[in-house]
Amino acid sequence: MRTRGAPVLLALLVPVVTYAAEPVETTICEALAHPVAFDGKSVRLRGTVVLRTENFSIVQPCSGSEGPDEIWLEYGYPEEAPTPFCCPGGFDRNNKPIFSEPRVNLVRDGSFKKLKRDLAARRSGKDDHGDDCSLFRPPSPECQKFTVSATLTGKLSAVKLVAGMGGFGHFGLFPAKLVIQRVEDVTSVEVKLHDRPAP
Numbered sequence: 001m002r003t004r005g006a007p008v009l010l011a012l013l014v015p016v017v018t019y020a021a022e023p024v025e026t027t028i029c030e031a032l033a034h035p036v037a038f039d040g041k042s043v044r045l046r047g048t049v050v051l052r053t054e055n056f057s058i059v060q061p062c063s064g065s066e067g068p069d070e071i072w073l074e075y076g077y078p079e080e081a082p083t084p085f086c087c088p089g090g091f092d093r094n095n096k097p098i099f100s101e102p103r104v105n106l107v108r109d110g111s112f113k114k115l116k117r118d119l120a121a122r123r124s125g126k127d128d129h130g131d132d133c134s135l136f137r138p139p140s141p142e143c144q145k146f147t148v149s150a151t152l153t154g155k156l157s158a159v160k161l162v163a164g165m166g167g168f169g170h171f172g173l174f175p176a177k178l179v180i181q182r183v184e185d186v187t188s189v190e191v192k193l194h195d196r197p198a199p
Contacts, residue, residue, distance in 0.1 A: 023153050029062035032069050032175060035158030043178070046151040046185070049073070051119040051138045054085045054170040058152060058178065072169030072177040076106030076154065082119070083138050085170040104155050104179040111150075111183040118188040121145035146188040153182040 023042040031038045031045065047058040050070070057070040074081065106112065122139040126132055133143035158176040161167050168177035 028058060028060035028069055028071055031071065031156060031158065032062070035160060035175060038156050038176075039158045041156055042153065042181075043156045044151065044153040045071075045178075047071075047149065049115065049119060049148045049150050049152075051082055052141060053083055053136070053138060056081065056083050056085075057169070057174065058150075070174060071156075072167075072174035073152070074177060074179045076104035076179050076181050079106050079108065082116070104181050106180060107182045109183075111186050114186045114188075115148065115150050115183045118146045118148050118186065123191070144191055147191055149187045151184040152178060152180050153184070154178045154180040 023044040024038070026038065026043050026045055028045055028047050031043060045058070047060040050057050050059055056073045058073055059070045062069045120138060122133045122143045123145045124133065125143070127136075127140045127142050133139060136143070139145075156176060156178050157168065159167055161173075161175050166172050168174045
């Protein structure tokens with residue numbers, strides 16, 4: 001004999017799926033102006049992405065600032081850091097990189113691949129020290145082929161620096177860190193020789 005209550009019982013046994021809150025749309029300047037308010041939140045922001053030795057960040061000129069304000073970047077799991085710096089999370093006993101917790105999984109789609117490819121692109125020729133541009137990874141500023149901008153979504157951590165230190169990235173000099181989950185709207189503009197950034 002079939003029991004009419006069975007479908008109801010099965011429905012009750014199905015787990016409820018919950019969705020993460022939508023990321024907060026903000027700017028680099030706003031996040032850095034109110035670090036406590038954004039700490040630990042998922043955010044979506046846009047800026048110029050910088051990749052150099054000891055510097056992987058997203059920048060934006062902010063009003064009243066002497067220069068661009070920067071947020072340190074970290075790829076989500078399982079992508080490793082694209083530049084050497086002191087001092088990353090390090091490696092575990094199996095020589096695998098230690099990632100930030102809670103772990104953010106990176107979407108490695110076409111936009112991410114374009115960002116990674118264009119940041120690593122180098123022009124032909126030599127740098128300001130006479131070394132071939134092909135020798136160094138990431139490329140030195142004068143050897144970079146593109147200026148790259150992107151919209152990034154990820155988990156933001158932020159602190160108030162004490163005496164300019166105690167933050168994130170190289171020697172803790174950055175007041176905020178974004179662990180990247182998704183990359184969108186990558187725009188790359190070829191750098192002309194007379195527009196090269198300062199080292």
